[in-house]
Amino acid sequence: MLWLVVAALAVRQMAVALRRPPGERLTDLETWIGENGVLHVTGSLYDSDRFTGTPFAGLVLKPLARAAEQNLGVLWTFGSLLLVAALGIVAARALPGPVSRRTALLAAPVAISLLMVSLPVRDALHLGQTSILPVLLVLLGCFVVRGERAPGLLIGVAAALQPTVLLFAVLFRLTGHRRAAVTGGAAFAACTALAWAVMPGDSWTYWVHHVAGAGLGGTADGLANQSLHGALLRSGLAGPPEIALYVALAAVVCFFGLRRAARYAGDGQLLLAVAVTGCVAVAVSPTAWQHQLLWVLLAVVGRVGKRASDRLVWPAVVVLVLTLPGTVLLPNIEAVFPVRDNVLLIVALAAACAVPFLPRTSEHWLHPVPADHGAPVPARWSRVPLLPFWRRVLSRPNLLLELLLIRVVYSAYAHVRLAATAGRATAEHHGRQIHSIEQWLHIDIEHRANHAVVHIGWLRGFFDHYYSTFHFIVPLVILGVLYVRRPADYRWARGTIGFATLLALVGFWLYPLAPPRLMPGLGFIDTVHGVQDFAKPDYGSLTAMTNQYAAMPSLHFGWSLWCGVVVLLLAPKTWMKVLGLLHPLFTVSAIIATANHWVLDAVGGAAVVALGFGLTHLLAGPRKLRPAAVPAAAKPQDDLAAPLPVPVPVQMPRATDDPVGGKQL
Structure with missing residues (x-):
């Protein structure tokens, strides 16, 4: 092969x-x-x-x-x-x-x-x-x-x-x-x-x-x-x-x-x-x-x-x-x-x-110090995990390698996201489809929310700033904290967001979608980027930075939901869990109020995140790992509760004849 x-x-x-x-x-x-x-x-x-x-x-x-x-x-x-x-x-x-x-x-x-x-x-x-x-x-x-x-x-x-x-x-x-x-x-x-x-x-x-x-x-x-x-x-x-x-x-x-x-x-x-x-x-x-x-x-x-x-x-x-x-x-x-x-x-x-290359005389040349692995707790289905060789490493991964991985993956994501476009006509046609479905479901709240926020200056500024800033900061902070404090859970969380992002790229490629702010004739106001010239198919300089038709699914909401779920599962205190759940709430409000996403985009973002968690569970098993086995010699014992040793009779060996003529035991 x-x-x-x-x-x-x-x-x-x-x-x-x-x-x-x-x-x-x-x-x-x-x-x-x-x-x-x-x-x-x-x-x-x-x-x-x-x-x-x-x-x-x-x-x-x-x-x-x-x-x-x-x-x-x-x-x-x-x-x-x-x-x-x-x-x-x-x-x-x-x-x-x-x-x-x-x-x-x-x-x-x-x-x-x-x-x-x-x-x-x-x-x-x-x-x-x-x-x-x-x-x-x-x-x-x-x-x-x-x-x-x-x-x-x-x-x-x-x-x-x-x-x-x-x-x-x-x-x-x-x-x-x-x-x-x-x-x-x-x-x-x-x-x-x-x-x-x-x-x-x-x-x-x-x-x-x-x-x-x-x-x-x-x-x-x-x-x-x-x-x-x-x-x-x-x-x-x-x-x-x-x-x-x-x-x-x-x-x-x-x-x-x-x-x-x-x-x-x-x-x-x-x-x-x-x-x-x-x-x-x-x-x-x-x-x-x-x-x-x-x-x-x-x-x-x-x-x-x-x-x-x-x-x-x-x-x-x-x-x-x-x-x-x-x-x-x-x-x-x-x-x-x-x-x-x-x-x-x-x-x-x-x-x-x-670079300190190892000599062949080093004891670690052929036998490096192995990584510690943890086994996931038993799953409800016998076929989980599907990849039994996907061993969950407990130690912290190398920081340089992680930074390179994050940078290369994000760069690839940006390039694929930018290339995944089928043109303005197709994206606007899909936008009209989404708008019609939302009207049929009576969830077309984007126009009312957008115009309500525009007239409240402080709220408009808050949502604009939240949309532009927290999308990247919060996931990176959570990954950084997990990397330092909980390495095993960091690897699990990194895998879930990686699968979710990969599935989102498939969505961008298969279903290019114009967001509300780029739909002509619907009266949406782009509060973040300003007024767009609909006469130009490339929408000015924005297309040079990102694909404007990568709206379905919404990774703004998807990544924020991932943050909320991870904080809910791993945070030790209740106030931290509540604070983590506020992030997806503020994000979904921001993407709708700024006319950058449809409501169904948020539904799509939630779907890819759910699939990301599901795939990680299916392939690698549950997040929780079995506790490490403690050797019997290391277990503390209560001297008063321990049973008294039973004396064992010892039989001394008797003298036997030595073939040379002497005596030996």
């Missing part, structure tokens, strides 16, 4: 790359070998900043300039996918042992899948770049070929294509493979000298004028450059102070990172050593574009944490950072912009110099 997933991802990646318009697909490849590409025209490769490779890379690519453009695009994409598959297979076979048979079977397809969905591979396939090849050459040199000279030769050729890869020759030297290190340096020098001999002007421009390619391609301070040099330029530094600080930081990163890589190689974790060295190369390179950051993904093999519950934190961080853009991982808040803009660099620096 996993290999079928790999095949599906490969087909999809080829389709995405080749179905783009001619001016948007394989843009770098087109720049190199197209009709007016730099490899076709006479003159220097670097007359413009379109070619960013080394002169040796230009020398290797020049024969491709005579190939048919259409056929080359297909072959290039297919060949790149084959390189990714080979890279994944080699990386999977290089996992540090001992590895179980199941892990060995899963490793290759999982590795290839992660590589295909990662940002560097997607970027390389979109641009038509060669950045996958140096990584594969290094892995082949470290794990496939034998001897001392062949690995060095592959490293040297890879460094001729991507100069900072020469740091692997330093790794060879630190690990005692002196001949491989010398061969790597010699191969790099030979390839570079060959390029100097054939293209002396281009070589001078690249190595001297541009200082190993710095300044080619996009601007060095652009977000695409995830290196120390780019981060310092984005921070506002420039000129000699920036260069001096960059050189000093690069030296520090090389010193600590390469020493760590050599230590991991000596510990038998050669793949982790390769990943750490690659992360050092990413950080210290003058320009490290997104398609050159595959080294960071290889760092996922490192094991971090003594507890089993912490083992997934580092892999999850690496995979999320390498597959999702920073705008999805972090909110649009100015205070976190420095982290969001440099998140790939931060992870690379962490892998190179900071």
